[in-house]
Amino acid sequence: MEERATILAAISTLPPSQLSHLSLSLLSATDGHRLRLSSVLSSPSLFSSTLRHLHSLSLPEKYLLIARHLLSSLRRITTHFLLSDLTTLPPPPMSTAAIRETDLNAVLLLLCFCETHQHHPTVLEENYSDWRVSLCNIFSDKLLTAAFSPVGASPWTALAPYVDMVSRSWRLVRASCGGGKKGASPETVMGLPAVEVKEGGRECVICKEEMKVGKEVCELPCEHLFHWSCILPWLNNTDTCPCCRHRLPSDDVFGEIQRIWDMLIKSSDRQSLV
Ligand SMILES: [Zn+2]
Ligand SMILES: [Zn+2]
Numbered sequence: 001m002e003e004r005a006t007i008l009a010a011i012s013t014l015p016p017s018q019l020s021h022l023s024l025s026l027l028s029a030t031d032g033h034r035l036r037l038s039s040v041l042s043s044p045s046l047f048s049s050t051l052r053h054l055h056s057l058s059l060p061e062k063y064l065l066i067a068r069h070l071l072s073s074l075r076r077i078t079t080h081f082l083l084s085d086l087t088t089l090p091p092p093p094m095s096t097a098a099i100r101e102t103d104l105n106a107v108l109l110l111l112c113f114c115e116t117h118q119h120h121p122t123v124l125e126e127n128y129s130d131w132r133v134s135l136c137n138i139f140s141d142k143l144l145t146a147a148f149s150p151v152g153a154s155p156w157t158a159l160a161p162y163v164d165m166v167s168r169s170w171r172l173v174r175a176s177c178g179g180g181k182k183g184a185s186p187e188t189v190m191g192l193p194a195v196e197v198k199e200g201g202r203e204c205v206i207c208k209e210e211m212k213v214g215k216e217v218c219e220l221p222c223e224h225l226f227h228w229s230c231i232l233p234w235l236n237n238t239d240t241c242p243c244c245r246h247r248l249p250s251d252d253v254f255g256e257i258q259r260i261w262d263m264l265i266k267s268s269d270r271q272s273l274v
Pocket of ligand 1: 204205206207208209226227230
């Protein structure tokens with residue numbers, strides 16, 4: 001659990017007032033995630049639509065989801081470092097970390113599957129139709145536990161589930177960045193923003209179909225828009241825009257994750273010197 005130790009050591013360098021703000025903020029985020037996962041697991045229809053959404057994603061797209069979730073989680077932690085004088089990080093471009101609701105459901109379910117696979121490997125060998133009930137049984141304690149930790153509990157108790165989630169995501173994301181590709185780097189693709197189509201009559205040049213108003217599509221840095229299902233396979237083979245040949249930046253979300261991570265390591269080293 002090297003990741004966990006790094007995050008906890010970095011957090012322990014915060015002054016007490018910031019530590020208590022941080023633990024409140026992480027506690028409320030953990031609660032939000034818990035509620036969301038619980039509503040996905042308790043509703044057969046939401047569970048199956050989330051599962052369908054996950055099935056529709058390729059493996060790189062699943063890692064992309066986890067990476068976005070990881071980035072916004074790391075930012076939640078390091079916001080509190082920005083207040084201190086530990087670092088001079090510029091304000092983060094939040095748009096690259098925005099996660100749609102269906103994606104958030106999907107990523108939480110995906111992380112829940114990973115945890116299940118680790119501790120109860122046989123459950124996911126069962127039929128799909130039994131998964132929801134089995135997961136409900138496994139996680140019922142966790143999901144129903146009183147949201148707020150008892151008054152006077154150590155801030156570490158509150159931080160632990162969040163830090164575990166971040167460590168797990170980070171290990172998965174790191175594992176995904178091994179394979180070499182000739183297209184755009186996974187880190188670039190992970191950082192592409194989803195935007196809503198505002199006006200009709202715009203066509204996706206890849207499939208030649210109109211992009212429907214209100215649909216969320218992918219925007220490249222050159223501001224050209226494409227269906228996600230069209231641009232992702234394209235970027236697998238090339239790192240330029242199909243309209244204008246604009247070359248994509250190579251260090252987007254992953255660079256940002258790495259930068260925040262390096263900062264946490266620096267803070268944790270500082271802690272070990274004390
Ligand atoms: Zn298209
Ligand atoms: Zn373009």
